[in-house]
Amino acid sequence: MGHGGKRPRRKRSEFVSQPNELSAVLADLRTAKGLSLREVEEATGKAVSNAYLSQLENGRIQKPSPNVLHSLAGVYAVPYETLMEKAGYLLPSEERGGRRRRLAAFAIDDLSAEEEEELLKYLAFLRSRSPS
Amino acid sequence: MGHGGKRPRRKRSEFVSQPNELSAVLADLRTAKGLSLREVEEATGKAVSNAYLSQLENGRIQKPSPNVLHSLAGVYAVPYETLMEKAGYLLPSEERGGRRRRLAAFAIDDLSAEEEEELLKYLAFLRSRSPS
């Protein structure tokens, strides 16, 4: 031991995160619902740890298991197949003959009436910025 | 899900061959086509080893990856989804669309991907000002 002062140095690991589409979707869904990592962990019934969620959202996991995706689909109230598709396990739904809702549509299902009204105004604003 | 951590120590499981529906289906498909394990390995372009196929058909693998199932679906000319279903990754009768949609949901179906992302961030903002 020796050298008095410093404790085990903590090296700053250079995370080579490769953000993919899935990680972005999962992060967006969680923040859109206003949930913390631990709240999601809890919502899955401890099936998915907050540690893992963090790695997932930061693109450090290449292939989360279908079980994990199933748990998260439940928490975020989005279709399991959609997450499977984002993870590259299934062909895009168009090529499988299926209609689909925008992911954002699922994020608003439990808004209050007041919030929904605000949201509609915001949508009008969004549209005013792009040609129809 | 994983197992990690140092929790109650788990004993090494003795290879209890537990043939499930998937293993039976895979074995039947292969013998029905008169193929050997190595021929199937070859047919997948070396994507799945004969060693693994053996374990798979004898129920020694709990959750083969979707990638493996995809390769085998190609070789045996059966639908990928069918094998996924046998493996327990998909529900047999997936019913979709039962939920009631918010009004606003109809207004976002034709947003661009960028706009949708903005929208999700806006939702996070909305939530941050009201309790759940």
Place this chain on the structure above:
DNA sequence: GCATAATGCTTGATCTATCAAGCAATTTGG
């Protein structure tokens, strides 16, 4: 201000999926 909780994150450890190599039986062909 300070203790405490909450948040996102990193890391060490463990289990599982998966393959390369090898093995004992069986088949084939000369």
Place this chain on the structure above:
DNA sequence: CCAAATTGCTTGATAGATCAAGCATTATGC
């Protein structure tokens, strides 16, 4: 009959998924 090939199978090694703990920083309460 025997060597070579084939077949199904087992096992050691490796990589990746996943979690329990713990850390740094920020928010919250007194």
